[in-house]
Amino acid sequence: xxxxxxxxxxxxxxxxxxxxxxxxxxxxxxxxxxxxxxxxxxxxxxxxxxxxxxxxxxxxxxxxxxxxxxxxxxxxxxxxxxxxxxxxxxxxxxxxxxxxxxxxxxxxxxxxxxx
Amino acid sequence: xxxxxxxxxxxxxxxxxxxxxxxxxxxxxxxxxxxxxxxxxxxxxxxxxxxxxxxxxxxxxxxxxxxxxxxxxxxxxxxxxxxxxxxxxxxxxxxxxxxxxxxxxxxxxxxxxxxx
Numbered sequence: 001x002x003x004x005x006x007x008x009x010x011x012x013x014x015x016x017x018x019x020x021x022x023x024x025x026x027x028x029x030x031x032x033x034x035x036x037x038x039x040x041x042x043x044x045x046x047x048x049x050x051x052x053x054x055x056x057x058x059x060x061x062x063x064x065x066x067x068x069x070x071x072x073x074x075x076x077x078x079x080x081x082x083x084x085x086x087x088x089x090x091x092x093x094x095x096x097x098x099x100x101x102x103x104x105x106x107x108x109x110x111x112x113x114x115x
Numbered sequence: 116x117x118x119x120x121x122x123x124x125x126x127x128x129x130x131x132x133x134x135x136x137x138x139x140x141x142x143x144x145x146x147x148x149x150x151x152x153x154x155x156x157x158x159x160x161x162x163x164x165x166x167x168x169x170x171x172x173x174x175x176x177x178x179x180x181x182x183x184x185x186x187x188x189x190x191x192x193x194x195x196x197x198x199x200x201x202x203x204x205x206x207x208x209x210x211x212x213x214x215x216x217x218x219x220x221x222x223x224x225x226x227x228x229x230x231x
Contacts, residue, residue, distance in 0.1 A: 001194040004158075040223070041153075041203060041223070041224045042221075042223055042224070043224075044158075044221075045219065074187075090158060091158065098152065101147050101163060101164075101166045101209075103149065103161050104159040104161075104162070104219060105161065105162075106151075106159040107146075107158050108157060108158040109157070109158050
């Protein structure tokens, strides 16, 4: 069973379009995350979200918005896509509550290419 | 402020030889330290972490890492490298007691190539 899954695996779209990436975890975790990995493989946190709190990295443009229909899902919606949004987006999850020692488990990634 | 440095972009090692991938960190308080591996076109896989206790941590696939507080390092090691270990390795740090976004900082990654 896949612990953290993402769809689609690949996404090719035109500038200006709106798209969503879906993430689901079956680990029973209470916190989910979105990361962006750029062309140089640098990983940067975008959001973390649990039932109580959404924490947004201040450098993330407001065209990006996480949406969580339930505890097991955290989707990423992107409005007005730009060329610079091309990257690999990773979803992750963890069970928080004990001060940060928890491991984050990552999905396989979604490769977004904006043309 | 928290940060992680992986000083080597690329490490090459011959199959069967020991390997080391370096990581140093900077946090205000006590750190939690993690190593992840990324195979081509795959997500990050957790290898091991240091939380507290024994400074030598053993993880998946025969990897281990040693926490050195005085040198603020957490180098990843393996006694005998395999060709299948070739991948991109990320070190990450989290400051004890913090939760939420912006609290797990990744290094820039080190590409390990094991030469047959």
